[in-house]
Amino acid sequence: MSEILVFCDKDETAFELVSKSREFAKELGATVSAALLGNGAAGKADDYFSYGADRVYVSEHSVLSDFYVATYADALQQIAEGEDVEFVLLGSTKRGKELAGRLAQKLNAGAITDANDVRVSDGNLVADRYAYGGNTLASVAVNTPKKVISVMPRTFEAGLREAKEGEVVNVDLDLKDPEVRVVERRDKAGDEVNLDEAEMLLCVGRGVQNKEDLEMIEELADLIGAEIGCTKTPASDWEWFSEERMVGLSGKKCKPSLYISIGISGQIQHTVGVMDSKIIATINTDENALMFNITDYGIVGDYAVVVPKLVEKLKSLG
Ligand SMILES: Cc1cc2nc3c(=O)[nH]c(=O)nc-3n(C[C@H](O)[C@H](O)[C@H](O)COP(=O)(O)OP(=O)(O)OC[C@H]3O[C@@H](n4cnc5c(N)ncnc54)[C@H](O)[C@@H]3O)c2cc1C
Numbered sequence: 001m002s003e004i005l006v007f008c009d010k011d012e013t014a015f016e017l018v019s020k021s022r023e024f025a026k027e028l029g030a031t032v033s034a035a036l037l038g039n040g041a042a043g044k045a046d047d048y049f050s051y052g053a054d055r056v057y058v059s060e061h062s063v064l065s066d067f068y069v070a071t072y073a074d075a076l077q078q079i080a081e082g083e084d085v086e087f088v089l090l091g092s093t094k095r096g097k098e099l100a101g102r103l104a105q106k107l108n109a110g111a112i113t114d115a116n117d118v119r120v121s122d123g124n125l126v127a128d129r130y131a132y133g134g135n136t137l138a139s140v141a142v143n144t145p146k147k148v149i150s151v152m153p154r155t156f157e158a159g160l161r162e163a164k165e166g167e168v169v170n171v172d173l174d175l176k177d178p179e180v181r182v183v184e185r186r187d188k189a190g191d192e193v194n195l196d197e198a199e200m201l202l203c204v205g206r207g208v209q210n211k212e213d214l215e216m217i218e219e220l221a222d223l224i225g226a227e228i229g230c231t232k233t234p235a236s237d238w239e240w241f242s243e244e245r246m247v248g249l250s251g252k253k254c255k256p257s258l259y260i261s262i263g264i265s266g267q268i269q270h271t272v273g274v275m276d277s278k279i280i281a282t283i284n285t286d287e288n289a290l291m292f293n294i295t296d297y298g299i300v301g302d303y304a305v306v307v308p309k310l311v312e313k314l315k316s317l318g
Contacts, residue, residue, distance in 0.1 A: 003084040006053070007035040007076055008091030009067055011044065012158065014043060015051045016308035017089045017151060019159035020118070022052035026121040030086070035079050037072065038064040044169070044244055049166035051158060057171045058190040067095060073102035075173050080107055087125055089118075100150040100180060115151045116272070125149060134249040134269040152253050154276075187207065193244050200226035201256040203247055203274070204240075206233045207263020207284065208303060211240060213239060216307045217262060223314045229254070231270050248273040252274075262303045266291030275313035285308070 004021045008014035014034060014219045021032040033055040034048045043066075045056045063071050072095075080088050080103070088103065090096045090284075092114045105110035115127035124141050127149050131138040142149070153222065179262045195201065204214070221228050228245065234247040247254055248270040259277035264270060266282075266289055275294065282295040285304050292298050299306050 001085060002030040002086035003033055003055075003082070004028075004030050004087045004089060005033050005035060005057075005076075005080055005085045006089045007037070008093065008153075009072075009095045010091055010093055010153065011047070011133060013091035013093065013096075013153040015047070015158040016154065016156045016302065017091065018048060018051040018053050020156040021089060022159070024087075024118075024120055028123065031055065031084070033085075035059075035076055037061075038067070038073055042170075044167065045168050047161075048076050049164045050161040052164070053166055055167040055169060057169045059171050059173050061173050061175050063175050063177060066178075066182055068180065069095060069098050069102060071175055073099055073106060074175055076103050077106040078173050079171060086146060088146065088148045090148065090150040092152045096150050100148050104148040107146045107148065108144065109146040110144045111148040111150070111251050112140050112142060113150045115149055116155060118151060118155075120151060127151075130249060130268075130272060134267075134272055154253050154255055191242055191244065192268030193242075195227055195229050195245060195247065195252040196254050198227040198229075198256050200224055201229055201247075201254055201274070201277070202226040202260045203229040203261065203264060203270075203317065204234055204262055204268075205219050205231040207265075208234070211238075213304060213307075214240065216311060217303075219311050220307055220314070223311060224258070226256075226258070226260070231264055261291055261295075262307070264291055266293065267291050 006017045009020050025032050030056045034053045036044050036056050036058045041058050041060050048056050091099050097113050100111050100113050112127045114129050117128040126141045128137050128139050229247040230241045230245050234240045235243050255276045257278045259274045262280045262283045279296050281297040282291045283299045285307050287300045
């Protein structure tokens with residue numbers, strides 16, 4: 001029976017993949033397993049079972065206490081070499097993307113990275129990913145005996161948890177000391193923000209040209225309890241925001257209940273990051289802006305006029 005093996009350095013993303021793999025497993029007649037690596041790995045087994053894993057492979061080998069991508073690729077290779085493992089699903093986090101390529105090379109497998117959707121077709125998994133700078137969607141499948149697919153975080157929902165028994169396999173891994181070592185850790189300059197978990201998100205685009213105007217936009221964000229995100233230019237070129245706040249193909253994928261775009265045209269490279277928002281609202285001077293095609297509530301107008309009015313109204317509501 002074939003096996004779907006899941007791993008991600010972020011448990012929340014791994015839970016999404018384990019939950020979805022349960023559905024794949026039914027269609028494929030497969031089992032679902034997860035690799036738990038590093039300090040405290042053994043203590044997570046029940047969480048993984050509750051999301052649907054049949055089996056977990058556990059190693060708390062000392063060299064796995066820090067995430068060295070080459071070492072993690074070695075560890076996963078040794079686990080995935082088990083003859084039943086046909087599919088390896090990884091989270092397409094920064095680390096997961098690199099891991100996917102390295103692991104696939106070691107397993108002599110084909111790899112797909114940054115999948116935006118995965119489904120079963122003809123006994124295989126088919127993944128959708130954006131191609132040509134986000135202008136088109138390619139549906140791809142791997143034909144090697146083992147297949148590695150890294151999936152964007154929040155592509156799937158972690159399902160409901162159910163108490164469930166599973167098999168714990170303590171693996172004895174043969175791992176070398178890493179060839180690189182961490183000599184110092186420093187906090188990253190800039191802000192720490194988890195945009196992908198924001199319930200309310202307000203994004204600033206190139207239509208907002210005066211940095212001073214951020215003050216009114218921040219006031220609006222505060223009033224509705226929203227995080228602020230942005231398109232590429234305000235982060236990469238103007239450096240108004242850290243890259244952590246960039247939303248889209250090269251940035252974060254978000255699923256807020258409410259997303260408000262201010263001065264954003266709606267190019268696909270941005271909208272792929274907000275497409276799954278429950279409600280989309282737009283403020284733009286151009287009534288033909290692409291953004292309006294996916295908008296639930298739109299205001300055609302200059303943000304410099306509209307935003308202060310919204311702030312005033314919200315304040316009056318207390
Ligand atoms: C490989 C690749 C990856 C990329 N990745 C990303 C990504 O992850 N995220 C991302 O965002 N972009 C990304 N981009 C860039 C993307 O293609 C677009 O260029 C970008 O999203 C456009 O940003 P924008 O909407 O802010 O600016 P613009 O397209 O310039 O739109 C500005 C909008 O503001 C409106 N406007 C102007 N003045 C006002 C006003 N006073 N009030 C209200 N509205 C006003 C205009 O009508 C216009 O619609 C990527 C590009 C490539 C090639």
